[in-house]
Amino acid sequence: MDNFSHWLKTQMDARGWSQSDFARASGLTRQVISYYLTGKTKTPDPEALRALADALRMPPEVVFRAAGVLPQTSDDPWVDEMSHKLSQLHPALRETAGRLINALADQEDASRRTKVLMPKEAEK
Numbered sequence: 001m002d003n004f005s006h007w008l009k010t011q012m013d014a015r016g017w018s019q020s021d022f023a024r025a026s027g028l029t030r031q032v033i034s035y036y037l038t039g040k041t042k043t044p045d046p047e048a049l050r051a052l053a054d055a056l057r058m059p060p061e062v063v064f065r066a067a068g069v070l071p072q073t074s075d076d077p078w079v080d081e082m083s084h085k086l087s088q089l090h091p092a093l094r095e096t097a098g099r100l101i102n103a104l105a106d107q108e109d110a111s112r113r114t115k116v117l118m119p120k121e122a123e124k
Helices: 003-015 019-026 030-038 046-056 060-066 077-087 091-123
Strands: none
Touching: 003 019, 003 030, 003 046, 003 060, 019 030, 019 046, 046 060, 060 077
């Protein structure tokens, strides 16, 4: 099973979908879904990828990257998906999301520093 086939199977499993369910949701045939899952079709056409993205309720770029049509922008597909979602927000909401992410990162950094400093202070 190639990476795209495995990725599609994971997406289906997460939703509890059969091939028929996925076909209905995407408007593609069950046979086409089967070809993608078995790797018989190496690179789906762009319209089929868009249909898969719509069915999965994902940005098309995420599905295109999973299919190897677009290069990964990061090593983490979740980061790509969140980046896409952030780009769709109103600028004021992006600013709020940025502040929230910065606060969470600061909290994580402080937590790491505390864990590192505590053992050293215990030696004194």
